[in-house]
Structure formats: structure tokens, C-alpha cells
Amino acid sequence: MSIPQQYEPRATQPGEPVGPLRAVGNYVRKGFQFSGRASRSEYWWIALWSLLVGGVLKYAQTQNEDWMETTNALGSLVGVLLSLVLLVVGLLVVIFSISLSVRRLHDCNLSGWLYLLILVPVLGSIALLIIAALPPDPRGVRFDNPNPRRVQENAAG
Template identity: 45%
Template structure:
């Protein structure tokens, strides 16, 4: 079932307040809103807010993985039990772990807000724990367009 795209309201600052979803959010605004709403699980997030962050997160993760692989290859030693990465890999791996820890909770919050925009319960984010099919179901739900009934998750003046 297809729902009409909600109309973008014009706010005094040019973008909606943090409690409202930002439909058609440009790349910088989506990333800025992600960090401003670090642990906000209430409210809604538009598809653009969600997918711009997914792109940024994936790009940073891939770049860090490539750097870790290259750094680990330099000075690596091969033993009978396997290959030991070079010493340059450790700082990059620490940075990769720090990135994952710093973005885990806010990414979870953004996914919950995206589910709210489709008028789904935020608890459906737990589908990600079901191997393969859960992640696929969650992917489909984040791709779906906004549902006007999702306004029930809005809290004007909050967050």
C-alpha cells in the first residue's frame, strides 16, 4: 500500500525542529540531526535522514576496514598457527571499535525512529536478532514510505 509523501512544512530556520521528521533532508542536515538526537528513541525519522546516515556509517566502516587490512598486512608474520597482523593494525582496529561503540546506540535510536515513521512499533528493531530473515524484514520496513498514522509517535516540544 502506498501512502502520499507528507508535505514538508516551512519552519523559521529552514528545517523542521528536532522532534519532527525532516522529509527530503540533505546530506549534511541528516548527519547533523543524527548526532543531535544521539539517544532519542521517540519521534520519527524520514527515509532521507535514515539512509544518508546508513551511507555515512557504511562508508566510514569500509574505509576503516581497508586501512586496518593494509596496516595489518605491513609487517605481518606467518606462523604455523596462522598469520599475525602487523603492529600498525592495532591503532586502526581500536579506532574501528571506538567508531562502532560510538554509533551503536544512536543508530539503534535512528532505526526506531524510522520504524515509527512507517507506523511500526520501535520494538520491531529486535527483529535484527533473528538471523537473516529478521534483518531482511527490518530492511523492508525501513524502505517503506512514511505512513501518516505514524504521527502518533510525534511529541511536539519534546526531544
Template identity: 40%
Template sequence: MQEMILPLKRYAQFEGRANRREYWMFQLFLLLAGAAVCVIALTVALVAGLVLDADSSWMAGITIGAVALVGALWLATIVPLIAVTVRRLHDCNQSGWLYLLALVPGGGVVILIFALLPGTPQDNPYGPVPAGP
């Protein structure tokens, strides 16, 4: 559980290294948070539709609210996501600027491959080996 929120504690720290566990636990946290927002929106929509017999204008408002919640979640976590990805690239002895490949179609696959690879087992120019299991 600690690894899930560690990137939020290291909000904009682009120096250092992040092991695979820290990176993937944060990805799991983002997935669970997004799923929770979707479940809340779906529950509100079902209650409004079935219990309150709401019309389409209510449903449009609920949809806009759900999109706003997802947007707020995205805005709150985009900097920690970029930071933990850069630290993950550092753990693989790669430059953080490699993250710019995410802007190129298909470049995310390269970042995914580096996220799956084990980090360098010894100290590298980006810092000491990160502590972890």
C-alpha cells in the first residue's frame, strides 16, 4: 500500500530512481482510482434513472460530472505519473528525456518495455539502487 502512494509523496521529484514495484503499484493505484470514479458515476446514474425517474437532461449532467471527476483525477496525477516514469527510466540507466517518446505514435511501447525491464543492479549516474523488496 505504501508503494501505491509513494509517487504522490514524491510529487515532482524527477531525480533518482524508481524500482518496478513502485512504478507498477502507482499504475495500479491509478487504475483503481479511475475505476472508483466510474463506479460512483454509474451508481449515481442508475439511482437517478431508476429511483428518481430522471430525464435525459439529468443524465447529461451526470455524464458531465463524471467527465469532470475523471479530468480532475487526471490533472491531480499527471505530474506524479510523469515523475515516476522518469525515475523508472533512470532505474534502467536511461535518460528521462526518453519520456518524450510518449508524444510519438508507438513511442509508448518503448516506454512500456523499459518499465517492464529490471533496473540496473548497481549504482548508476542517476543514483543508488532504490530500496525495495
């Protein structure tokens, strides 16, 4: 005797695979969203982008280390403004990356609070990388935002 499988609405299934550009779009669009789930491909595309962009920026920095040294006021102002822009972008990247990691943990049916493993030197980072490679767990639906329309219909009927 076989048990019939229940139909799961598309919104409750684990995140579907995305390409590199869609992953970046989701990363920016869902940057402040700590609920829901992120697929493995979404997580790892962002990891690859981060590695590539970080490598290019590091290379550029080592090629021209005296770019901030200037003797005129306009150059100093540009340097200060550029530093402020980089600070804001850096803070956004940190927040967006934490959000993505929390949503990836949710896709594995784990609490986002496990992200605090990052505070354990070396081993915490390794543990999070291993967890990020785990396959999705359909029970992670508990972390999705409930559909407000569906909740209202259930309450009315």
C-alpha cells in the first residue's frame, strides 16, 4: 500500500537552482530578508562572486598603494568620499551575506542562530561551509513567510 504524496505549493518548496546573475539579483533584493530560504546554487554563486571581486580589488590595491596620497584639497575630498562609499558598501555586503547565510541554514531546516558559529575561530567557519553544502530539506518550509492571503482565508473559513 503506497501513501499518496501531498502536493506542496511552489512557494513552500526548497529554493530552486539559480544562475550567477539571478543569484546576485536575489542577494541584493533579499539583502535585509532573514526569513525564507536560499538554495545551494544561490549561496555558492555569491561565494564565487565574492571571491572573484575580492581578488580583483586586492590586486588593484597592491598595484597602486599610494592612490590615497595626494597634496591637493580636491584629491583629499575625493579620497574621503570614496572611503565613505566603500564603508557603506562594505557594511551592506556584511548584512547581505549574513542574511544569505541565515536563509541557507533555513533551507537545510536549521535555525539561523547557528550562524553564530562564525564566532568560533576556524572551526565555526568550516562548520558553516559544510552546512551550506548540505542538500535542501523540505521541512525548512517552517522558515518561509506565511502567505497572508492564505492565512486570512483559513481564519475566515
